[in-house]
Amino acid sequence: MRKLVVVTLLVGIAVLGVGVFGTGRKFEGVTITVFTQPPPFIAKPVQMFAPDWERMTGGKVKLITAPWAELYPKMYSSFALGAHLYDIVIFPAAWLPDFAGAGFLAPLDDFIAADPRIAWEDILPVYRERIVTWGGKVFAVPVDGDCHIFYYRKDALENPEYQAKFEEKYGYPLPVPPRTWKEVRDIAEFFNGWDWDGDGRPEYGVVEARRKDDQAYWTFFSRAAGYVSIPGQPGGLFFDPETMEPLINSPGHVKALEDYIEIMKFGVPGMINMDSGEIRTVFAAGEAAMAIDWGDIGVLSEVGEESMVKGKVGYAILPGSTTVWDYKKGEWAKFDEPNQAPYLAFGGWVAAIDVKSPYLEAAYDFISFLASPENSYRSVTTPETGFNPYRVSHFERLSGWIGFGFGPKAAETYLKAIQDTIAHPNVQPDLRIPGGARYFEALDAELALAAAGAKSAQEALDAVAKAWERITEELGRENQLKAYRLSLGLPVE
Amino acid sequence: MAQWQGRLFLTPTILILLLLTIFPFLFTLAMAFGKVSFEGGALKITLIGIKNWGRLVYDARFWNALVVTLKIVSLSVFCEYLLGLLLAMLLNRRIKGRTFFRVTFLLPMMLAPIAVGYMWRMMLNDTRGPFNDFLRRLGFGTVGWLSDPNVAMYSIVLTDIWQWTPFMILILLAGLQGIPRDYIEAAKVDGASGWKVFIYVIFPLLAPASIAAIFLRSVEAFKIIDIIYIMTGGGPGLVTESLTLYGYSVGLRAFDLAYGATISFSLFFVVLFSSVLFFFLTRKARRISLE
Known part of the structure; x- marks a missing residue:
């Protein structure tokens, strides 16, 4: 009986304790x-x-x-x-x-x-x-x-027979990976429209998102960054951080847009209407030699059940240019080594x-x-x-990545490309100011017009600059300038 | 029950209706004449006169979207009416398997436009779509159904026709079944050919159904967005950007609510004007059919 009382008391205390002090x-x-x-x-x-x-x-x-x-x-x-x-x-x-x-x-x-x-x-x-x-x-x-990285087919670009033919045609060895957009253009042209992987179907040079109302403008900035972002000189990609004047129609941006338009000739048919989702499946289906995307193409290519390119993909930071527009001096600057400016799209x-x-x-x-x-x-x-x-x-x-479905080598090179991008000294963050979506929306429409051939690169970007000026005026130039400087880590008054 | 009591019972319904229709209408109208900001936890509309409308007048993208919308509406509704009439006439006959065809022809209308957009986007894909595959097998070149600026709008129209011709069939078939057989028999007894029976008897008597079908379909077609959004996003360039899609991009993607409201209201005026014009142009047909 005493035992029962003690047990009852203990249970009671325990219940009360839970009630008073919670769980x-x-x-x-x-x-x-x-x-x-x-x-x-x-x-x-x-x-x-x-x-x-x-x-x-x-x-x-x-x-x-x-x-x-x-x-x-x-x-x-x-x-x-x-x-x-x-x-x-x-x-x-x-x-x-x-x-x-x-x-x-x-x-x-x-x-x-x-x-x-x-x-x-x-x-x-x-x-x-x-x-x-x-x-x-x-x-x-x-x-x-999130950042954009560069993808290429190793089985195509590293093939000795193709490398010899490329050198014969272009007068320089096929660079793996390409480090300038000029090299990307030549490689895309070389691998466009013939069956270079022996599957009985023609393949194409490149696949990039171009679809209107989607993510094309991020691809554009990935291509533009190397032409306009000089190391140590903040702000060249979007606005002049002293005046908030748009730099979007600078000669560097125009050159990037001309490349953006020209490379479509060497792209997968219908690329103008492709969004990021579609370019991923197209690349994983083995239809293109090169691509620009976030980390997703890597995952789909190495892990996707229907991937035709598992183990065949190379990864690199975005290419750049040896001539870069210096907006402060108003002239082209020459670089001995390509100026690469990976973009945190x-x-x-x-x-x-x-x-x-x-x-x-x-x-x-x-x-x-x-x-x-x-x-x-x-x-x-x-x-x-x-x-x-x-x-x-x-x-x-690497264990998690290998468990994910990556091969050890693929995991290593994939992660290295992303890490090199993020840790790059000339890495360019995305536009981070109030009304950012309005600026991008205005750009998106003009990029679509330029891609469709309805406007020249210069005309399209001049129109964007005009629209960006109007948006800045509407949102308040002083506030926007302050926000832009803050986003670049520059001092504000 | 006194009349005032009856009205009293109706008041809540009327108030709710007013709240649900008039308030959003006036709110959007105020935005179209204002500047929208968020201050102190409230949406604030500062009236700025006709500034947004002035911007609209000089907005080349707006005029492009208006022309695209008018082209899509006129082309698709015209084709839908012709096809719908033809198929409704066929289905009105005593043919074998009539019920099966009636149900089958109506199926596209029952699909969600988003699903229809995806389906046609896949079918019209440049490299992997069955349309181009078929053309390749026949030895022809491929067509950039959605990527060629000269073709993309017609692909949108084709998709719209595929989905909405059944709507025309439904209304016109009902109209045809409402025509008394005696009129047709009488015309035949008088020696009228099949064509003349159609032109002088069936077509005039079908006018009310035709006008209703064309009007309802046109009003819907003016608001086209989902199929375009999925199939082309308004591209290539801006060749398939409709007014609704433009308003959506400005209002909800760029979050420029005031100008988005202005574009929406401009569409309202376009539809209103088109409706008045349509009823004016068809007044004679309506009068004849009534006689």
């Missing part, structure tokens, strides 16, 4: 709302890690999604109209100035400083110091590393918190869990997450 789980009863695009891409990691976080903390994660085109309006109106529908928003880094500049996002510096799990120093400097900061404060955590996805969220701490905790070295490594080495590497540790451990 020890930090966010019991808290539901955080995460808003991003529909799964699988980008939302999939949230679905992967939410159950573990919920088990550990007692909190709940509610995922809300909207199609790509509705993300920006829905996020902006949720912030601006005071609805505060989402605690965490996962969005493209280029929108950060719009949101952080307007005071919609919570600064995360204190959270990060007190959080060993996030391993902040493990994140590559360009992401942690430039992509997620605004006005000297951190407003987001990177969850994806899009800049990757970042996770941020609504400053008015009642659950700042829980929201940050989930982001920290999602972006921790271990979980982010799983994200970048899992199919269909849409996340690419952005931490030092992502590049150091």
Whole structure:
């Protein structure tokens, strides 16, 4: 009987203890709302890690999604109209100035400083110091590393017979990988329209996204950066950082657009109507010798079940040019070695918190869990997450990539191309100022006209410069200039 | 029940209707004459007169989109009407398997335009599409169905015709079935040929159905966006960019809400003007059919 009383007492104390002190789980009863695009891409990691976080903390994660085109309006109106529908928003880094500049996002510096799990120093400097900061404060955590890299077919470019024929025709050895856009043009012409891989069908020189209302302008800037970005001279790619005058119609940009148009002659038929998704499948189907894309072509080529090019793909940083437009001097500068300026197109996805969220701490905790070295490594080495590497540790451990389906050599060269791009001293971040989407939309229409032959490169870019001036005037030149300088890390008054 | 009591019961419905139709209409109109900003947690519209409309007048891309829209509407609705009439006449006859054909012909209309866009985009693909594969096998060159600026708009029109001819068939078939057989028999007894029966009896009596079908289809066609968005994104160049797609790009991609609203309203005026013109031009046909 005494034993029964003791046991009953102990059980009672235990039950009371749980009742009084809780389960020890930090966010019991808290539901955080995460808003991003529909799964699988980008939302999939949230679905992967939410159950573990919920088990550990007692909190709940509610995922809300909207199609790509509705993300920006829905996020902006949720912030601006005071609805505060989402605690965490996962969005493209280029929108950060719009949101952080307007005071919609919570600064995360204190959270990060007190959080060993996030391993902040493990994140590559360009992401942690430039992509997620605004006005000297951190407003987001990177969850994806995006940059354009260059792809080529090793079985074509490294074939000795083709190399000899190329040299005979062009008077110089076939460079592997090409380091200038001029070399890319010649190689594309050489490999265009004949069966160089012996599959009984003709292949083509190149495949690049050109489709209107899609991602063509990122391909354009990838081609333009080497022509206009002089090392140590910030701002050549978009605006003059002293006056906010558009540089988009500079001779360097015009030359890049002329290349962009000319290379279509050596491209896969119908390239003018291809978006990024389509160029990936076309390259993985073995139809082109070269391509420009984010890390996705690499994944699809090496891991995709229907890939015809597994183990045949070479990876490199974007080519450049030996003549570069110096906008300050107003003349072409000559370089002995090609000036390569890899471009952080899009800049990757970042996770941020609504400053008015009642659950700042829980929201940050989930982001920290999602972006921790271990979980982010799983994200970048899992199919269909849409996340690419952005931490030092992502590049150091090959096991996950090999488990992902990459061959050891392919994994090594693929990661090296991305790492070389991100760590390049002349790497160019994307446009990060308020109204960025308006500038790009104006450019997109003119690029489409130039690609279709309706306008010359000069006419198209002159029209873009005019439209950019109007947008800058409408948004306020002083504010835009200040934002642009901030985005480049230049001092502002 | 007194009349005022009846009206009282109707008031909530009327108010809800007003709220759902008039308010968004006026809100968009205000944006079209204003500048939109977000201040202090609220969307603020500052009226700026006709500045947005002035920009529209000098916007070459707007005029291009207007011409593209008018071309797509006129070409597709014209072809849909002709094809629809032909097929409706065939289906109105006592032919074998009539029910099967009636159901089959209506299927495209039941598909989502997005799905139709993807389907035709794949079929018209330059290198891997069955259309070009067929042409290659016959020894012809391939066609840049969606990538050639001279062809892309016709591919969009072709897709629209494929999807929406069934709508014409449906309405015209109903119209044909409503024509009394006596009129046709009487004309035949009087010695009228099949062609004359069609021209002098069937076609005039079909006018109300024809006018309704053309009007409804045209109003819908003016708003075309989904098929174009999927198939070409408005390209190559701007040869397939419709007004709705342009408004969408400006308003929701560039987030220039005020100018996007201006473009949307311009489409409203274009549709309104076209409708009035259409009813003016068809007033005689309507009168004859009533007589």
